Amino acid sequence: MADDAPAPLTPLDEDWERALVVVAHPDDVEFGAAAAVARWTDQGKTVVYCMVTSGEAGIDALPPDECRTIREAEQ
Known part of the structure; x- marks a missing residue:
């Protein structure tokens, strides 16, 4: 029902x-x-990232230590 749609x-x-x-x-x-x-960056604002993991579990075919090195280099 349309009446139940969130504002x-x-x-x-x-x-x-x-x-x-x-x-x-x-x-x-x-x-x-x-x-x-x-x-935000198009508006000239400064945006900083805080990533609490290095993505070390993000590539199934690699051990976490190797994956961490790759993911950190990507950032």
């Missing part, structure tokens, strides 16, 4: 200059916030 989100104020994006895995930004980060 649209209210846009947030964008009168700020810096953002900290905190994610668990290196690719979480791309899957969860890439469009927002692109918009």
Whole structure:
């Protein structure tokens, strides 16, 4: 039923200059916030990432230590 649809989100104020994006895995930004980060950087805002893991479990065919080195180099 259309009446049960959630209300649209209210846009947030964008009168700020810096953002900290905190994610668990290196690719979480791309899957969860890439469009927002692109918009913010296009507006001249400074965006810094804090990734709490190195992505060491992200490649099934490699041991975690080898995968960590590759993932950290990608960032």
